[in-house]
Amino acid sequence: MADRNSFHFQGTEIAPGTGVEVSLELGDGPAGNSRDIPVYIIHGTKPGPVLALTAGIHGDELNGVSVIHHLIHGDDHIAGTDDDRIPRDELAGTIICVPVVNIEGMLLEQRGAPDNRDINRLFPGKKRGNQSQRIAHVLFQSVVKRADFLIDLHSAPHSRTNLPHIRANFDREECMELARAFGTHIILHSSGPKGSLRRTATKEGTPTILLEAGTAHRFEMEAVHSGIEGVLNVMGHLGMIERRNRLPAVRLLVRRSKWARAEAGGLLYSLFNVGDHVKKGQEIALVTDPLGEQTHSIESPRTGVIVGLALNPLVRAGDPVANIVLCSANKWKQAQSEFNADDPEEESVDDEEAVDDS
Numbered sequence: 565m566a567d568r569n570s571f572h573f574q575g576t577e578i579a580p581g582t583g584v585e586v587s588l589e590l591g592d593g594p595a596g597n598s599r600d601i602p603v604y605i606i607h608g609t610k611p612g613p614v615l616a617l618t619a620g621i622h623g624d625e626l627n628g629v630s631v632i633h634h635l636i637h638g639d640d641h642i643a644g645t646d647d648d649r650i651p652r653d654e655l656a657g658t659i660i661c662v663p664v665v666n667i668e669g670m671l672l673e674q675r676g677a678p679d680n681r682d683i684n685r686l687f688p689g690k691k692r693g694n695q696s697q698r699i700a701h702v703l704f705q706s707v708v709k710r711a712d713f714l715i716d717l718h719s720a721p722h723s724r725t726n727l728p729h730i731r732a733n734f735d736r737e738e739c740m741e742l743a744r745a746f747g748t749h750i751i752l753h754s755s756g757p758k759g760s761l762r763r764t765a766t767k768e769g770t771p772t773i774l775l776e777a778g779t780a781h782r783f784e785m786e787a788v789h790s791g792i793e794g795v796l797n798v799m800g801h802l803g804m805i806e807r808r809n810r811l812p813a814v815r816l817l818v819r820r821s822k823w824a825r826a827e828a829g830g831l832l833y834s835l836f837n838v839g840d841h842v843k844k845g846q847e848i849a850l851v852t853d854p855l856g857e858q859t860h861s862i863e864s865p866r867t868g869v870i871v872g873l874a875l876n877p878l879v880r881a882g883d884p885v886a887n888i889v890l891c892s893a894n895k896w897k898q899a900q901s902e903f904n905a906d907d908p909e910e911e912s913v914d915d916e917e918a919v920d921d922s
């Protein structure tokens with residue numbers, strides 16, 4: 565152990581077998597207060613890869629923030645949870661944790677940075693750019709470039725919720741390996757929008773996957789646990805910890821999926837939840853007038869699983885109501901019934917009617 569080198573980050577030395585708080589400086593704020601992004605680094609006693617975990621790039625997406633809290637502090641942090649704490653003395657490699665990238669966005673309870681820009685469209689950022697480009701730049705240079713792999717943790721915006729699923733570029737084998745190891749039932753193909761962290765990082769040599777779990781402005785323990793499990797699964801896969809990975813019996817690799825849309829405006833009552841299976845033609849939501857009288861019914865345009873759902877009851881014609889991934893009832897039942905499979909059955913799903921409309 566003694567011959568393992570320390571990890572150096574922004575002038576701080578992190579000895580093997582320790583976890584240390586550091587920060588990324590962003591320069592002063594309007595009140596002269598120093599602004600920085602808090603970072604926690606766990607440096608293992610054994611050699612291994614550098615894994616970066618980022619959350620809160622969208623300041624109102626909090627489930628991923630809690631995922632990282634659990635991995636740093638484990639079950640001492642919140643009663644009744646599994647022992648998630650990453651063991652410092654047994655870890656092979658290094659973990660760079662950035663629980664809240666967009667720290668001012670979080671304080672403002674908003675998705676964007678204080679200048680309202682979406683940081684996740686500005687990577688790799690600019691050293692002398694606007695304030696959001698500088699945040700992207702600092703994160704990219706100091707964290708992403710030092711990482712061998714990256715997992716970026718998100719949730720749906722506040723008006724929607726997502727069944728926990730991984731988004732990855734199906735055309736990059738190194739990303740797919742991480743996506744499969746993470747262990748969600750559903751993996752959606754997406755290389756990410758231009759300027760997004762995952763697209764830019766992957767292109768620059770740090771294979772990146774993205775978790776979408778739950779909704780914004782909340783700590784939802786089911787979504788948080790799917791994130792913890794997934795990160796630990798990836799760490800097990802990369803040989804960073806000893807772990808028997810828990811994988812689903814069936815996973816769906818989804819090239820394209822389709823949103824069911826409201827054909828008329830009104831107040832929306834969803835009859836199902838994410839993770840539910842629905843049949844083509846089945847009534848999945850009701851639309852009412854302001855007095856609660858039903859005016860319309862929304863039927864599922866396909867047989868499959870709901871992976872995304874509108875939470876805002878106010879809808880106008882054309883608004884997305886439910887994102888449905890093609891899947892037979894039997895297949896989904898099988899996927900739900902077994903876990904701990906060593907070699908999940910894989911099904912490719914490509915909804916040819918779908919356009920890129922998410």
Ligand SMILES: [Zn+2]
Pocket residue numbers: 622625718719
């Ligand atoms: Zn997000």
